[in-house]
Amino acid sequence: MSKYNFLKTFFLLLISLSSFSLSAQNYGVGKPLTNREIEGWNIDVRPDGQGLPKGSGSAVTGKPLYAQYCAACHGQNGEGKPSNQLVGGRGTLNTSKPVMTVGSYWPYATIVFDYINRAMPFHSPQSLKPDEVYGITAYLLYLNQIIPENEILDAKTLPKVVMPNRYGFVSDPRPDLHNYLCRDSCKP
Numbered sequence: 495m496s497k498y499n500f501l502k503t504f505f506l507l508l509i510s511l512s513s514f515s516l517s518a519q520n521y522g523v524g525k526p527l528t529n530r531e532i533e534g535w536n537i538d539v540r541p542d543g544q545g546l547p548k549g550s551g552s553a554v555t556g557k558p559l560y561a562q563y564c565a566a567c568h569g570q571n572g573e574g575k576p577s578n579q580l581v582g583g584r585g586t587l588n589t590s591k592p593v594m595t596v597g598s599y600w601p602y603a604t605i606v607f608d609y610i611n612r613a614m615p616f617h618s619p620q621s622l623k624p625d626e627v628y629g630i631t632a633y634l635l636y637l638n639q640i641i642p643e644n645e646i647l648d649a650k651t652l653p654k655v656v657m658p659n660r661y662g663f664v665s666d667p668r669p670d671l672h673n674y675l676c677r678d679s680c681k682p
């Protein structure tokens with residue numbers, strides 16, 4: 495064996511040994527998660543409502559909660575300042591000054607719940623109980639004139655709310671992808 499070939503074989507052996515030892519290695523840290531621990535992270539709510547927790551609320555129960563937890567940043571009536579505007583803007587999306595709010599832009603009511611539930615209030619996310627999130631979601635939908643003040647939202651009724659921009663998102667115009675992308679949600 496030439497010197498070169500010897501070195502090559504040596505290094506190849508070294509590489510295969512080291513990858514073997516890496517894959518077989520147990521680092522000795524971590525432990526399997528319990529179901530309870532996984533549940534704590536698994537809070538996503540999907541557009542079709544999968545993942546919505548038990549509980550309920552209406553704009554009537556949500557109004558005082560919104561005033562307490564949200565109004566300071568989003569305005570008494572969701573008009574915004576200092577943070578995002580949450581109410582209004584309907585009919586502006588196709589103008590030169592689109593105003594994107596929960597009411598004008600967001601395609602699913604369930605996602606409003608999901609976002610508030612996971613990310614708001616900004617300074618203490620995930621501090622609200624499901625009843626409170628249902629109530630605040632209902633209040634925002636009521637302010638946007640999407641549902642009446644006394645409509646009760648829960649895991650069954652929330653997915654049925656049709657948002658004004660429900661059919662405004664176009665992902666891919668190719669007809670062969672239509673069924674795949676839209677499933678049962680896009681307009682025919």
Ligand code: HEC
Pocket residue numbers: 560563564565566567568577578579580594595596609610614615616617630
């Ligand atoms: C301390 C200020 C503050 C408070 C209190 C607060 N928010 Fe927010 N909120 C923000 C900021 C900042 C953003 C933008 C976050 C980003 O873009 O990452 C935001 C974004 C949002 C959005 C997304 C807006 C959009 O169209 O992109 C919603 C909906 C929302 N907040 C709802 C609420 C609700 C409901 C409450 C009360 C439970 C609340 N927020 C409390 C600061 C706040």
